Amino acid sequence: MSVGSGTMVGVTTTELRESAETLLRELAGPRARLREDQWTAIDALVRQRRRALVVQRTGWGKSAVYFIAAKLLRAAGRGPTVIVSPLLALMRNQVAAARRAGVIAATINSGNMTEWDDIHAQVAAGAVDVLLVSPERLNNPDFRDAVLPALAADAGLVVIDEAHCVSDWGHDFRPDYRRIRTLVADLGEDIPVLATTATANDRVVTDVAGQIGTDTLVLRGTLDRESLHMSVVHIEDATARTAWLSRYLHELPGSGIIYTLTVAAAHDLADVLGSHGHKVGAYTGRTDPAEREALEQALLDNEVKALVATSALGMGFDKPDLGFVVHIGAPSSPIAYYQQVGRAGRGTARAEVVLLPGPEDRRIWSYFASVAFPREHMVRAVLEALDSERPLSTSALEPLVELNRSRLEMVLKVLDVDGAVRRVRGGWIGTGQPWTYDTERYERLSRAREAEQQAMIDYQSTTECRMSFLRRQLDDPALTGAAANAPGCGRCDNCTGTRPDTAVDTADLAAIRTRLDRPGIDLSPRKQWPTGMAKLGIPLSGKITDGPAVGRVLGRLSDLGWGQRLRPLLDGPDVPVPDHIVEACIAVLRDWTWDQRPTTVLAMESPTHPKLTADLAARLARIGRLRDLGTLPIRPGRPPVSAANSAHRVAALHNSWNPPPLDDLDGPILLVDALTDTGWTLTLAAHALRSAGAPTVLPFALATPT
Structure with missing residues (x-):
């Protein structure tokens, strides 16, 4: 089968695989070869029109699966592929990757609002192979009512990237992702669906697979990352941690990411490291979209030693030669931690992963937990403030309820997914549908967060292999049965007995303390x-x-x-x-x-x-x-x-x-x-x-x- 033949009638499995291998070489280089699970997923989507969940480690090649499948389906006359993707950084990398394989891709997100009308027209004209959208776009009134029905009717493929966010047991509360359940339910039976993630334990796999379909093909591999050399450095004083990092940064290979838990810490740390001669930039959720793109490119081009970032630089950022990931402060979940350290060493033989936890971490975790889903009486107040005919904008609704803007928006999104409210032009209206506060669900999520926080504390003090610890937290299928007692990774500080020197230069400490x-x-x-x-x-x-x-x-x-x-x-x-x-x-x-x-x-x-x-x-x-x-x-x-x-x-x-x-x-x-x-x-x-x-x-x- 030639890629552009426009039909798959009479195409043999061998011919289809040859076409897939050709597209992979265009995407990843002349030496690239499909992994067996990659081919299994592509065959299931393209030839069998099945629904599949692919759970594979970062860098395995999940995006290659959906871009190749999208191209093959398009060549066979199918409609465009819709990829629901969470982060702007991820979208930019995916569009660039698609272009290399000859896939015409477009994205609709908050950073390109001036282009939305043109992109809608291109989709309607059949000029786009792949459309990437953020979860938030799925309930924009214009997109939901004018664009989404047509896509759901004749899409060639629907892809849910970072699919663990669909699950209640995902590492974060993402109400926009819950909308995808409705999207998938409205698809025709002949439209294949692919869900992908690198971070899913057994509960998440079962949950997501069940939401996609009753006969979902699950392809799940080991989460071991042979390039990662993990260590934990314990320095109680925050200023001393900063001084240690300033010295240690010279020893780290290439360029990388330094994660902090708060926006303020990211800016403070970037300022101090910059004053000590390190070329770094601060990257947070408050960074302007254009500046974010420039900072990402600077890191991709090795023009900076590191980006000092919050979790805003997370899922999907693709730099195969990223040499290190350092955390100043521990994330509250092993799943989030594995997701972030997975940015490193995707295309290198060795990458350093260092965690510097602090006594203030638990207080920061507690703060973020305090802004979780509100109590029932607050949610009921939102429902009572809305009527079924006169829309209220979020700003108009805010004075009527005791919720700040971000939590109010979260409540409205959840109520919308549950069918109790609806977003329309001009704001929100009530639907009059009965709604029940899912106390059990929110208590379950709270218990899950607490368990994840304890696991991160245990990770810091464990004497076992650190990679094995993380893999066990994510229910790595390769750590079952006899393999559960297999030797450790042989690379982390616990396996090798080699630990970074925590000594801090007195002059450096004094200079940093003066600046801070x-x-x-x-x-x-x-x-x-x-x-x-x-x-x-x-x-x-x-x-x-x-x-x-x-x-x-x-x-x-x-x-x-x-x-x-x-x-x-x-x-x-x-x-x-x-x-x-x-x-x-x-x-x-x-x-x-x-x-x-x-x-x-x-x-x-x-x-x-x-x-x-x-x-x-x-x-x-x-x-x-x-x-x-x-x-x-x-x-x-x-x-x-x-x-x-x-x-x-x-x-x-x-x-x-x-x-x-x-x-x-x-x-x-x-x-x-x-x-x-x-x-x-x-x-x-x-x-x-x-x-x-x-x-x-x-x-x-x-x-x-x-």
């Missing part, structure tokens, strides 16, 4: 009142014209430097402010380029650290020779504010203070607090002070979470 110890970050003021405040009986709307000026914070709790000092202070008992904290605050105030120096100091009444906050304000007043206004008390009887949603938080804080007349002030007030998170407390307090006659309010806090 630079106190003070800007505290940008809120500029706009939340929409819909009138619905809550609060007369605030539009731009904030009488709030605080730009403020300052001593440090972030997630900082590599100040976070290590501020966390124990704010997590511990309420005590007077330590001298070294006061000295750092004075340094921040000394460098503050305000328009007018403050003449007075006022402490916020802190519900958790009243002694600390009042003492700090009093000492700053004495040292700066400022008038001490004491504490701004909260009105008696005001309940604690717990709402995460901006509108409800503002409503709860409104009129919480009743300051005396302040018309006699001849300069700004320095408003002092221990901790600021959303910024609304300082904003509403400043609003009250300005209403009482204060000319300017300069907020100052010891810490902010991130």
Whole structure:
């Protein structure tokens, strides 16, 4: 069979495989040969029109399976292949790979909005072989109603990449992926489906295979990665960990990825490493899409030693010669960890994988767990706020419920998948369909997360082979029966007994500590009142014209430097402010380029650290020779504010203070607090002070979470 013959009638299995081998060589080079499981999957999809789940390690060649199948099906007159793919980095790499095999591929994602209409037209005209879409696009009203039905009717193949996200037992809560169940259910019986992942244990395999079809072909291989040399380095102090990494980075081969758990840590670490002569860049979920693409290309071209990244640079980033992956802080799941370290050594004989866990990791895990799916009464409030005819946008809905924007969007997506709400032009409507809060499911997910966190703690202290430990966590089929007692990988620090030297150069440590110890970050003021405040009986709307000026914070709790000092202070008992904290605050105030120096100091009444906050304000007043206004008390009887949603938080804080007349002030007030998170407390307090006659309010806090 020639690839472009347009028919498969009378084509023998041998001819089909020859065509597949030809396409593989175009895709991967003249020496490439199909693995047996690759051919089995291609034959099942193209000739037998079956549904298949391929669970194979990173770098095995899963994308080759669907690109070759897509080309063969297209040549036989079938429609375009639809690939549901989660990350922009993955899409860009896949489109480039498809082009090498002569596959005409297009992608629809948040980074190319100006091209969507043209791509829709190309799909309709049959000019596209492969269309890659993000899970979020599946419920965009225009795409869902105008494009998706046609694709579902005559698609040549549907591919679900990173298919573990479809499962409740996947490593993350991805409501958009649950929509794929509906997509697959609506497909014709003659349309093959391929699901692929590198990270699926037995539970996930069973779950995903069952969702794809009753007769799903499962092809599952070993997860061992012969190129990876894994080690764990224990250094308690965060600054010392950074100093060690700065030295060790010179010894690591090629270029690689350094993962951090938070955005702030990524930027801090990139700044420190850059100041020590390393060419690095920071890559996070907040990085502009165009800058992300430039950073990815710089890493692909070895123009940087490393990207310091959050999990935003994860699934699907393809650089075969990536020489190392280092983690500053442990991910909360062995599955996530295996997924990330799998970026390294895909096309090299050796790659280094190093984990540097920290005592702060569990606190960060706890924070991310706290923003999981909300409790039932919060979800019910969303349903009650929607009607069946008048759409409400997310911003209009936010003031009506006690959920912040990201959690509200998560709830709406889940309710949409469950059929209780529907996304339409202009927002969301209720469907009136009955809905049950799946308590068992969410409790099961919570228990799974807890078990995964314990497994990551166990990984750090285990004396067994580290690769075998991870493979066992993912139920590697090659570690069953007699193979379960097979020798370890022979490459990790436990197998070889060889461990990196943890000594840190004193001069390097001092220089890094000096850089990390630079106190003070800007505290940008809120500029706009939340929409819909009138619905809550609060007369605030539009731009904030009488709030605080730009403020300052001593440090972030997630900082590599100040976070290590501020966390124990704010997590511990309420005590007077330590001298070294006061000295750092004075340094921040000394460098503050305000328009007018403050003449007075006022402490916020802190519900958790009243002694600390009042003492700090009093000492700053004495040292700066400022008038001490004491504490701004909260009105008696005001309940604690717990709402995460901006509108409800503002409503709860409104009129919480009743300051005396302040018309006699001849300069700004320095408003002092221990901790600021959303910024609304300082904003509403400043609003009250300005209403009482204060000319300017300069907020100052010891810490902010991130």
